[in-house]
Amino acid sequence: MVWRTAYFFTLMESYDYIFAGAGCAGLSLLHYLLESELKDSKILLIDPKINEIPDKTWCYWAENPLEIHPTEHIHSWNNLSFISNKSKITTNLGNLNYYHLNSLDFYRSIFKKLENHPQIKLVQDEVIELAEAKDTVIVKTKNQGFLQANQVFDSRLNENDFKSNSSLKQVFSGWRIKTESELFDPESLILMEFPEGNSPEFEFFYILPFSKTEALIEYTLYSKEAVSDKKLKTSLENYLTKNLGHTPFEITFQESGIIPMSTRLKTPKAQKKVLKIGTAAGWTKASTGYTFHTIQSNCKKIVKALEQGDILKLQIKRSARFAFYDNILLNVAHKWPERLQGIFLDLFTSSSADVVLRFLNEETSLTEELKLLGKLRFSIFIKSLMSYETH
Numbered sequence: 001m002v003w004r005t006a007y008f009f010t011l012m013e014s015y016d017y018i019f020a021g022a023g024c025a026g027l028s029l030l031h032y033l034l035e036s037e038l039k040d041s042k043i044l045l046i047d048p049k050i051n052e053i054p055d056k057t058w059c060y061w062a063e064n065p066l067e068i069h070p071t072e073h074i075h076s077w078n079n080l081s082f083i084s085n086k087s088k089i090t091t092n093l094g095n096l097n098y099y100h101l102n103s104l105d106f107y108r109s110i111f112k113k114l115e116n117h118p119q120i121k122l123v124q125d126e127v128i129e130l131a132e133a134k135d136t137v138i139v140k141t142k143n144q145g146f147l148q149a150n151q152v153f154d155s156r157l158n159e160n161d162f163k164s165n166s167s168l169k170q171v172f173s174g175w176r177i178k179t180e181s182e183l184f185d186p187e188s189l190i191l192m193e194f195p196e197g198n199s200p201e202f203e204f205f206y207i208l209p210f211s212k213t214e215a216l217i218e219y220t221l222y223s224k225e226a227v228s229d230k231k232l233k234t235s236l237e238n239y240l241t242k243n244l245g246h247t248p249f250e251i252t253f254q255e256s257g258i259i260p261m262s263t264r265l266k267t268p269k270a271q272k273k274v275l276k277i278g279t280a281a282g283w284t285k286a287s288t289g290y291t292f293h294t295i296q297s298n299c300k301k302i303v304k305a306l307e308q309g310d311i312l313k314l315q316i317k318r319s320a321r322f323a324f325y326d327n328i329l330l331n332v333a334h335k336w337p338e339r340l341q342g343i344f345l346d347l348f349t350s351s352s353a354d355v356v357l358r359f360l361n362e363e364t365s366l367t368e369e370l371k372l373l374g375k376l377r378f379s380i381f382i383k384s385l386m387s388y389e390t391h
Helices: 002-009 022-033 103-114 229-244 293-306 320-335 337-350 352-361 366-373 379-386
Strands: 014-020 043-046 058-063 076-079 079-084 087-092 097-102 120-123 125-132 136-140 145-155 168-179 189-195 204-208 214-223 250-260 274-275
Touching: 002 022, 014 136, 022 043, 022 103, 058 103, 058 293, 079 337, 087 337, 097 103, 097 136, 125 145, 136 250, 168 229, 168 320, 189 337, 214 250, 229 250, 320 337, 320 366, 320 379, 337 352, 337 379, 352 366
Parallel strands: 014 043, 014 145, 043 120, 079 189, 145 274
Antiparallel strands: 058 097, 076 097, 079 087, 125 136, 136 145, 168 214, 168 250, 189 204, 204 214
């Protein structure tokens, strides 16, 4: 009754598209819309933190920078390394490069494009509820009242996905530092450096060297439980003390985050004119936490469907076999986390890195996957399969 009253008796401002959330997925989709024949559409972006540009690190791999990647401050690496038990393994990425993107550059680039599109409106507010009514969507906001749109793109996250103790989470904290001495190799990123000793949880350090004196160093932990800021900070401090000794350094940037590692994130029942996007739609790869590349490819599919008038027919679904691969690995992560180090080392040392990265991007064929997986030590995967569960 409330919705019916709102629809008939409230004067609602109308839009072609409303974005509930203005994060990476929302702004990426907006970018591709502005590059399409739909660039003159009337659009509203609603986000409670729309005036707070987040400072985050995003990474992806590709042959060349993605078209959406701002042209300034492009950092990339053609080699990646693993460090385990004081041994360093370095592999070349072939035709691929590993790209770093700072979210500040990304947001500023998108917002600059909006200067030429006065029909696009940004509002700092919270979307409370979405409901379809006839051929439109009614959007209930906290402060703006009711609005309506022909189509809504919803990237809002369910915070319960981050708080559940039954699901595994990738918890990380990182510092970008500058040193007085030349300590880093800018030719190769360190994807995983495993700490010495036996830990009941899977943990590693991730290093992006921007120059010989500057690098982002992140500590990552797979955990079902909450991880204190103190533990994250202590782990970083201990690593820097061990590897830098008494070398002075300056912290120029800090970040931290939690990524849910699950293939069964709860998403609301699909509606014809409300489309979930981003992590809220399951676009984050559960076994690794990478999201940026998938966001770009899926947003392009959405815009193409909008241009062709086929948005109601659009289905963005993962291949069942990649979800199966993820669950096999997540099952190991839940039950035998001490085996993950060996799995990742085997994966990157038994096959070329470009094939492994395409596999992680879910771009390989079944034949390539069988060849890649056939080179791994299979006992742990058989064990995982024998006690298979979805996570």
